[in-house]
Amino acid sequence: MRISLSFEKYLPKRPSPGTIGTKTRVVVNCWDLEVNDKVLCLYDIQPKNLYTVTETGEEKIILRSEKELRKFMSYVFGLMGPDIFSDGGRCLYSITPLDGNKFTIGSPNVFTLPDTEGKNLKLKYIITDVGTISAQPIFEYLRKGSTRTDNIPQDAINMVDNLLRWINKKDYTLIKTSLFERSEELRPEFTIYKGFSISARPQWKLRLNADLTCKAFFPVGNLADILYEIKGDELYNSIRWPGIGEYIKNLEVEASHYTNPDTGKKYSKRFKAHGLSPKSAREQMIEERNISIAAYFQEQYGIKLKYPDLPCVKTKANREEYMPMELLQILPFQPPKADVGPIASEMVRIAAVKPEQRFRKLQSFIRTVIKQSPLVKAMGLKLTSQDPVVADARILPTPNITGSGAPVTRGAWVPTRFRVPAFMEVKYAIVHFVRAFSGLDKAKRDISQAGQQLGLRLVFEEERKTIQIAGLSNYFKQLREKDVKLAICILPKTGPYSDIKRACELEQFLVTQCVKESTLIKSNPWPNILLKINGKLGGVNWELTGIEKHWGKEIVMIVGADVTHPGPVKTNALKKSVAAVVGSISSNYMKYVAVVRQQDYEINEETHTAREHIDDMEGIFEQLLEEFYRKNNTLPSKILFYRDGVSEGQFSIVVKIELTAMQRACTKLRPGYQPGFTFIIVQKRHHIRFLPTGVGLNNVIPGTIIDTDITHNSEFDFYLCSHQGIQGTSKPAHYHIIYDDNNLGANELQLFTFYLCHAYMRCTRSVSYPAPTYYAHLAAFRGRDWMKGAPNPEGLLENNQFKILPEQRDLMFFL
Structure with a gap:
């Protein structure tokens, strides 16, 4: 009984490279990268708390999340000079040991922050000596052909990645592993930023992989203005305020109307939204003062609200403290609140950059990515060439489709008749969940014609207008009793898809095909829909010639x-x-x-x-x-x-x-x-892209494969582009x-x-x-x-x- 893994079979060695197919060359978005084996000091730097000192000399802790505390660490990094860089989290790298006169290793350090929130704030943090780190493990990993993927020197690679991002932080906004440069104003609900991803990759040699990237964020600006753009007049409807309050929950905002009474300097405070007030700023009272919020801000700060009929933002989770939303600015780079669908559509559209244009942008970025600095000089960081890698590739032969009258061309073929129609005849019903469906006759005619073309005879049995969700299972049972094999369900933009699938697949058997009403507006959609239907009914749409003998x-x-x-x-x-x-x-x-x-x-x-x-x-x-x-x-x-x-x-x-x-x-x-x-x-989920070297090609031909050069240097892996890119x-x-x-x-x-x-x-x-x-x-x-x-x-x-x-x-x- 073999219930154990053979070491030799896990992460097997690469066999001889593939030979089938037409040889070609493709450009890959990787650049040869060099770095020396300079040994750096590695520290763990952790903010502990924020506090003020009272008149009696006691420390009064200011409660802040770890994320908020970490934002203040940029001030500390500024003290450390040009010899350090960070991962944005707890890792701190330094070319030389940290100055013992400036910093205490292993016990708390204190930094007095610039005038913040009108208080003399102090940041307490601890630096722990972790040891040393260098790029030497990367060289050993590349030199030893037997080194396995699960032994990849991730700490050393992270060090190189962090250095690459750190030296670019003045020109870009760093968010996780990406560098963002500008935004695309698209919809009121979200903004999409464009940028670049960069990472060091140990392939057959050390390479820099760079690609375009984009990410959606909540819009930046005045909260009242942004919410009005998103919600319109609903913002003035108190019935909608609980829902809008839920919508902005956990959104980080900033108010900057404060003045330090001692210095006269303006300062700002940051808050997290916890909902909206039940009443408008004009009506919401501050009970202990017996004054409305609008009147309070007029009296205390001399601010006459422009929108006193709007609700206020709740700024404390456990206390009824409110701030007029027109005084709040939304902080940048926060997750969007919009539905995933619209965001995904816009992301696809923006990311759809043709290969030549993509590589041109990357080439321009690469020319400036290695910026001269003491860090770069000390680490010997450089690109050996400004030109990307050009790799050997092959184009695999395409299969033949049994029964198709035409060959596969650039990954596509013309459908003829189904290889195996599910039944000689399929009785079907049309069930529509839209208020006024007027396309019944056209749908019946088009379904019949498409079925005839593909060799599947479809016979209309009945139409059923909107039915109660609770009655779906019973209705499907009635259809089965009439020998109906298929229910075609016409849905609005948001219909009871989940209810239908739950009813027919877990409760009462019937094959269903859901179709959005908007799909029926398209030219001749039914041949494609019937591909799903025949497969669900048990048919076979086509076969790949000879695959069973492979x-x-x-x-x-x-x-x-x-x-x-x-x-x-x-x-x-x-x-x-x-x-x-x-x-x-x-x-x-x-x-x-x-x-x-x-x-x-x-x-x-x-x-x-x-x-x-x-x-x-x-x-x-x-x-x-x-x-x-x-x-x-x-x-x-x-x-x-x-x-x-x-x-x-x-x-x-x-x-x-x-x-x-x-x-x-x-x-x-x-x-x-x-x-x-x-x-x-x-x-x-990787950032490898190909650019064909042939003339007149937008994308590589389906079947383009690379199994050397940009792959692991000894394990069995390959990159295969099997589809034709429609856009991007x-x-x-x-x-x-x-x-x-x-x-x-x-x-x-x-x-x-x-x-x-x-x-x-x-x-x-x-x-x-x-x-x-x-x-x-x-x-x-x-x-x-x-x-x-x-x-x-x-x-x-x-x-x-x-x-x-x-x-x-x-x-x-x-x-």
């Missing part, structure tokens, strides 16, 4: 997995992670089944990353193997596992937990059953093989991976990563949809697994 006589199962984590939600049921694992059940790798489960959402306090491994992988995989056996009357001899969403720091944890669980499932199902496993991490610059997916006892070669795995990118049944073009990974992502988000608005979320689960109806489990309900 592995010879081996019986191979493809598995995809993903975990989706919650956003900022209020409902406890939605504060969970949802994991989904899909497994292939057909030899053409077009059909998959899914298991979806809920698990606890946990954040690692050190790395600030979410726990990524999947709980109960043994039980999940056993179910997938049983389904494979039921469909094929045999078990797979090899398993290829495409795993999404795992960072380098979690490789070993995910392999140890998930792979050993899958091995246990094999031996539990059948003693002695030991299929070979290939565990592939699919990474999309295509992003290749990064594939890192972290376990392999199938001993796969580069050619067979790379080509098969590219082919799987053509097996995504929702569209007739190759996608950016393999279909099973996409399906796992869709299934995980379906789990989140089931939870939304559920009256009894726990009732949807059994042992944390969603109770999907047996009829749906056999189908690709997540399409």
Whole structure:
């Protein structure tokens, strides 16, 4: 019984580079970087508290969060001279030991801040000597071909990254790992800033990876003005004030109307919004003074409010203290409060920069990124060339689509007839949830024509106007009794999507297809919609010619997995992670089944990353193997596992937990059953981009692959751009093989991976990563949809697994 990991199989050595495909060269947004092995002093610097000294000599603590205290540390850094730099947090690097006459190491230091908040504030902080640090571990990592990814010298790389950002802080605003330079005024609810991301990467040699980036923030300006732009006249409607108060909750603001009575100097105070007052500034009373807030500010500060009919902002969590919103300025670089959808749309639009334009901007940035300073000189930091890396690449051959009348061209093909229509005839109903749907006749006609073109006969049974959500399950049951196999649900912009999917997939079986009313305005949308419908009903839209013979006589199962984590939600049921694992059940790798489960959402306090491994992988995989056996009357001899969403720091944890669980499932199902496993991490969150060297090309051709030079210097990984970029610059997916006892070669795995990118049944073009990974992502988000608005979320689960109806489990309900 093999329930242990072989050291040799974990992070396997790179086999011989791939040879299949047409050779080419591509420009990569990486630059050769040099740094010396200068040893720096490393300190931990931690602000402790803020205080004033009373007349009796006692320290009066001023309560501030650690985040607020850290903002004051910039004053301390100014004392330390040009030989230091910081990560913006607790790490402080210094070329020379800190001056013992200025600073005390290991015990509290005190710094008197400039006139702040009208008080003589003092900042107490502690500096601890951590030791020394240099870039030497990076050189050793690159020199030793056997060094593994999970031994990457992250502390040394962080040091180089922090230096790169520190020397650019005068010209850019540093936020986490990015440098922002300017904003795009887009919508009242948010502002998008453009900038650059930079990081040192140990590839075959040390490189600087630079890319364009953008991020959305809450608008900056006068709070009253900004809120009026967002909310309009609702801002004067007291019924709306509780909701608006919730909207601005935790927003950081600043008031600057204060004057120090002793010095006469103006100063400002910062607050956090905790809601709005129940009454306007004209009516809200300060009880102990028996005066309205508007009158108080007139009397105390000589300020006559412009907008006395607006509510005030609550500035204390546990006390009724209010500030007129017109006196508050919104501080910059705060998370936006707008819905994710509009922000994502604008981000995509702004980030859609053509490759040539992107690389031109990066080249201009790179010319100034290394700024001369004592730090740069001491560290020997420099780019060996202003030109980016030009890497050897190949363009993999595209698969043929069985039954298609035209070849795959730049990742796309013309749909003809379905390879396997789900049924000879499909009765369907149209259920609309819009107030006045007038497109019934046109929809029926277009559906019939599209079905006829694709070989799926669709017969209209009935129309049903808006029905009560509580009656959905019963209605679906009635349709089933009439032999209706499909309900097409027409929805407004925000409709009961989650209720529909919960009803038909967890309560009363029926295949449903939700379509937004706005989609029907588009020209001929039904052929694309029918791709989903035929797949959900059990059909096969197309096949990749010869893919079932790719592995010879081996019986191979493809598995995809993903975990989706919650956003900022209020409902406890939605504060969970949802994991989904899909497994292939057909030899053409077009059909998959899914298991979806809920698990606890946990954040690692050190790395600030979410726990990524999947709980109960043994039980999940056993179910997938049983389904494979039921469909094929045999078990797979090899398993290829495409795993999404795992960072380098979690490789070993995910392999140890998930792979050993899958091995246990094999031996539990059948003693002695030991299929070979290939565990592939699919990474999309990186900043590597390609620029083709050919004339007249905007983006690289689908199938462009690089498996040398910019990859790990000894492990088995590659970058593959499998899709055609419609707008902007295509992003290749990064594939890192972290376990392999199938001993796969580069050619067979790379080509098969590219082919799987053509097996995504929702569209007739190759996608950016393999279909099973996409399906796992869709299934995980379906789990989140089931939870939304559920009256009894726990009732949807059994042992944390969603109770999907047996009829749906056999189908690709997540399409």
